[in-house]
Amino acid sequence: MSKNPLPLISCTTYHKTIPQNGSSLDIIGLMPSYIKAVVAAGGVPVLIPLGLNDEQLLAIFSRIDGLLLPGGGDVDPAEYEGHTHETMFGIHRYRARTEQLNARTAVAQQKPLLAICRGIQVLNVALGGSLYEDIRTHYPNALTHDNFNNHPASHISHEVAIQTGTKLAQQLGQTQTHVNSLHHQGINRLADGLIASATAPDGIIEAVELPSHPYAIGVQWHPEHLVQNDPAMLSLFKGLVSAATDPA
Numbered sequence: 638m639s640k641n642p643l644p645l646i647s648c649t650t651y652h653k654t655i656p657q658n659g660s661s662l663d664i665i666g667l668m669p670s671y672i673k674a675v676v677a678a679g680g681v682p683v684l685i686p687l688g689l690n691d692e693q694l695l696a697i698f699s700r701i702d703g704l705l706l707p708g709g710g711d712v713d714p715a716e717y718e719g720h721t722h723e724t725m726f727g728i729h730r731y732r733a734r735t736e737q738l739n740a741r742t743a744v745a746q747q748k749p750l751l752a753i754c755r756g757i758q759v760l761n762v763a764l765g766g767s768l769y770e771d772i773r774t775h776y777p778n779a780l781t782h783d784n785f786n787n788h789p790a791s792h793i794s795h796e797v798a799i800q801t802g803t804k805l806a807q808q809l810g811q812t813q814t815h816v817n818s819l820h821h822q823g824i825n826r827l828a829d830g831l832i833a834s835a836t837a838p839d840g841i842i843e844a845v846e847l848p849s850h851p852y853a854i855g856v857q858w859h860p861e862h863l864v865q866n867d868p869a870m871l872s873l874f875k876g877l878v879s880a881a882t883d884p885a
Contacts, residue, residue, distance in 0.1 A: 642882065643679075643680075643681050644679075644680050644681065644702035644703055644878055644881035644882045645680070645681050645683050645700065645701040645702050645703075645881075646675050646680040646681065646682055646683065646701065646702065646703045646704070646705055646877065646878065646881060647682075647683045647684075647685050647697060647698065647701040647703070647704050647705065647739070648667055648671055648672070648675070648682050648683065648684055648685065648705045648707060649667075649685050649705070649706055649707060649732065649735055649736050649739060650665050650666055650667050650684050650685060650686060650687060650732075651665070651666065651667065651687075651707075651709045651710070651727075651729070651732060652664070652665055652687055652729055652731070652732065653666075665686050665687050666684070667682075667684055667707060668707070668861075670790075670859075670861040670862055671705060671707050671753075671861050673861075673864075674860070674861040674864050674871065674874045675705065675874055675877075675878070677864060677871060677874065678871060678874035678875040678877065678878040679875070679878045679882070680703065680874070680877070680878040680881065682705075683697070683701055685697055685735060685739070687729070687731040687732055687735055688731050689735070691738060694735060694738055694739065695738075695742065698739060698742055698743075698748075701748075702748070702749070702881035702882070703748060703749035703750065703751075703852075703877050703878065703880065703881030704739055704740075704743045704748060704749070704750045704751070705750075705751050705752075705753070705756070705877065706736055706739070706740060706750070706751070706752040706753065706755070706756030706757075706759055706760060706855075707753050707754070707755070707756055707861075708753050708754030708755045708756065708819065708820075708859060709727055709732070709754075709755045710726050710727015710728060710729065710732075710755065711725045711726055711727055711728050711755075711822055712728070712733065712755065712758050712759060712762055712768060712822070713728045713730065713733055714768075714770055716733060716737070716762050717762045717766065717767040717768055718767065719767060719768060719770050720770060721770075722770040722771045722774065724770075724771045724773075724774070724821055725770065725771075733759070736756070736759045736763075737759060737762070737763040740752070740759055740760050740763040740764075741763050741764070743853070744763075744764065744830075744847065744850065744853060747850055747851055748881075749851060749852040749853070749877050749880035749881045750850070750852065750853040750854070750877075751852075751854055751855075751856075751873060751874065751876075751877040752853075752854070752855035752856070753855070753856060753858075753859060753860065753861065754819060754820050754856075754857060754858065754859055755820075756855060757824070757844070757845060757855030757856060757857050758820075758822060758823070758824065760828075760831075760845070760853075760855050761824050761827065761828050761831060761845065761855070762828075763828075764828035764829065764830060764831060765828045765829055766824060766825070766826050766827050766828030766831065767824075767825045767826040768822050768823065768824060768825050769822055769823045769824075769825045770822060771821055771822065772820075772821055772822065772823050772841065773821065775825075776823070776839070776840075776841065778839060779839050779841060780794075780795055780818075780837060780838065780839045780841070781794070781818070782794070782818045782820055782821065782823065782837075782841065783818075783819070783820060783821035784817070784818050784819055785819040785820075790817060790819060790859060790862040791817060791862045791863060791866070792817055793815045793816065793817060794816065794817055794818035795815070795816065795818060795837055795838060796813060796814065796815045796816075796837075796838065797813070797814055797815075797816055797835045797836065797837055797843040797844070797858075798812070798813055798835060798836055798838075799811065799812045799813060799814065799834060799835045799844070800812070800832075800833070800834050800835065803832070803834040803835075803846060804834070804846050804848075804852070804854060804876075805834040805835060805844050805846055805854055805856075806834070808854070808872055808873060808876045809869045809872060809873070810869060810872070811869065814867075814869060816843070816856075816858035816859075816860075816863070817858050817859050817862060817863060818857075818858060819858075819859055820857060823841045823842065823857065824841075824842040824845070824857075827842065827845070830847055830849070831845045831846070831847060832845065832846060832847075832848060833845055834846045834854075835856070841857070842857065843856065843857045843858065844856045844857065851880050852876055852877060852880035852881075854873065854876070854877075856873065860873050860874070861874075
């Protein structure tokens with residue numbers, strides 16, 4: 638891959654159905670906060686539509702320089718031999734297939750990758766790990782992680798401890814930070830090859846990375862909602878763009 642002054646960062650998308658004129662309208666898109674964060678970091682976002690076959694997805698992948706796996710609904714428990722739970726929402730098989738193919742390919746080809754919230758869960762499952770179907774149900778003494786109905790997206794929920802010497806610590810320039818929290822699922826069994834680079838006070842894994850990869854970081858929080866007030870959060874996107882601009 639040649640050095641690219643304006644690296645293309647592919648971003649997976651979601652599907653929603655909205656009411657319109659007494660009927661319904663299908664939408665494939667992405668929240669603007671991700672797009673703005675990639676642009677602020679110097680990258681060019683490229684949205685990946687749902688419903689493409691593997692050949693078409695790989696054709697897009699071959700042309701991009703980095704990958705962003707954003708947040709969203711839940712990962713299908715069938716993907717990690719889990720169980721259905723009444724709290725699950727937003728499961729979409731086309732999105733799951735699109736994201737898992739992209740995640741595995743980015744890992745295999747050493748292409749820069751940033752995974753956010755659902756994205757970190759997708760990455761873990763794609764590489765063979767599992768999830769807590771619902772943290773409140775399956776993890777004793779957990780903090781409140783599912784603040785999406787109670788607070789603004791930028792609400793700071795808790796601190797996280799970052800492992801010294803990790804790529805995440807290097808990128809953020811610190812070994813402790815405070816984050817928002819908008820998820821009800823979390824990593825249970827960590828996939829082979831991944832390391833936990835940050836944890837919440839209750840022990841829930843808040844970040845992972847692949848030590849053998851140039852830039853493959855996943856965070857359980859939503860840095861795209863924090864970039865305006867916290868330069869360290871924008872640095873996660875800058876790290877992705879920098880790795881995609883001048884790959885090792």
